Structures are given as structure tokens and as C-alpha cells.
Amino acid sequence: MISIITAIHNQKNVNKLFWESLNKYTNCKFELIIIDNASTDGSAEFFESVGAIVIRNKANYSYPYCQNQGIKIAKYNWLVFMNNDVIVSKDWNTHIIANMEANSLDVATVCGIEHLETKEVTRSIKNRWKFIKNTLSIFGRSKVILKLMHHLMYINWESFTQKRYNDFLKQTKEGIVGNTVVMRKEALDKIGLWDDRIQAADFDLYLRVKKRELEYKDIKAVHICLDTFIHHYIRLTTYANPPKFVDSANLINIEDKWGDFITYFPKY
DSSP states (O other): EEEEEEEOOOOOHHHHHHHHHHHHHSSSSSSEEEEEESSSSSSSHHHHHHTOOOESSOOOOOOHHHHHHHHHOOOOSEEEEEEEEEEEEHHHHHHHHHHHHHTOOEEEEBBBBBBBSSHHHHHHHHHHHHHHHHGGGGGGHHHHHHHHHHHHHHHHHHHHHHHHHHHHTTTTEEEOOTTEEEEEEEGGGHHOOOOOOOHHHHHHHHHHHHHHHHHHOSOOOOOOEEEEEOOOSSSSSHTTOOOOOGGGGOOOHHHHHGGGGGSSSOOO
16 A cells, blocks of 8 residues: 655646546555645645545645655555656556565666666657657647647557566666655655755755665665656646745755765766
8 A cells, every 4th residue: 555645736637647547557555645735726626526635735835845744644654756747557556666675675766758777768768758748739738638648659558668567577777767756654764754955856865865875774775666667747847837936945956965975976
């Protein structure tokens, strides 16, 4: 059983697609915790109508702040921090958890357009997605257009993701893909909550886990599970022009926190 924590601000079409894929392809009991940052388009009401737990903020808060809100009420031992602009693959939850258990990982992420097994493969799939997304975006970002983008990208989503599962079963590589982070709840005892000063929270998490691994050797670095692919539309939240974070005065640059340490672990 898993607790999925997702922060949103509007984007009802995206949210509906997100829910449809979660509901179709997740094969275990899960709770969906939505952190709604003052949506005005009925998104909060939509998620309530499908049985999600909705925390309603009166303003737009930063990503790590929202994830910590979800952690406080999450019931299950497996925590999933997931963007709303994703399409999950069949049995994604059991695939990534099996991979994590096989490799003794407390924190891991899925693979996707942003990061695959090699730079060459990643570059190729990024270019394909960029072409499809940019071409169809001139027609808007309705639910129909978003589904068409996804279809043209993969043609047969289930076959594409099943092939990757078969080809890369239990394989990993060190790194992070921030749209879907899976964590054992007990890992929080070692690394703590998300640092709500850092909006680039996924890379900050990677660095924190890596530092813990180097200093205490009681946790492994964050790894990408190459057998579990999730589609990420990428930057749809930016295109939605969300209001400024109400906690922006609290945010600092990741370089200010990590200094020289960050240079040893550059982003992919």
C-alpha cells in the first residue's frame, strides 16, 4: 500500500489525465493526497469527487513545503512524491518497489524522458518529445491534445513500457528523475523531511542522500529504476503561469546551501 502526494494549482485537464492513469495502472491500494494551492478551476473539487484526500492551501506554496504537508498525514510506509503532469505505466508501483527491494534502496525514482540508461538514448527520446510537444502545442493543451501527444510519442504505451520492463528488469543507475520519487517512510529518520528552503528539491534530495551515504554508509544514494518508465509532460506547470510562491522569501539557491559539494555531483 502506498501514499501518493501531489501538489497542484489548477490544470484540471492535466489532473484528469493524471487520475485516469493512476486509477487504471496502479495495482494496489493507495491513498492519493492532493495539496491544492488555491486552484480556481474546480481541480480540488474534482479530486475530492474521486476520493482523494485534499489539503486546501489558501495560496501557492513551494514544492517541498507541499510534500511535507502530505507526509504529515500519509498512512502508508511507501511514500510516492509525484507530479500531476505524468502518465504512469501498467503496474508501475509493484515494478519500482520490487526493483528497490532487490537493490536495497530506500529512495529511488522512475526513469523517463529526462533520464534513461545512456546520454545518447536520453537525447534521442528528448528530441522526439520536443518535436511532438512543440508541434501540437500550437493547438493548445486540451485533454484531447495532451492525449494525442502521448499517443504519438509512444504509439502503444503498454507495449513500450512493458518492453522496457523486460529489457531492464531490476537494473538501476545512480541519479534522480524528479517527477516521481519513491521512498520508504523510515528513510525520513535518516535524511529528514524535504528542505522547504529549496525549490530545486529533487536535486537537493539526491545530494542529501548522497552525503548521508558517504558519511554514515547506512543508506544508498538515490538510483533511477530503469525498468519503470513514467511519461512526464515536462514544464506544464510553468506554462500554466501559477502565482508567485507565498513562501518565496524563505527560498534560497541550492548552490548557497551546498557550496563546493555540489560540483562533485552535477545534474545529468
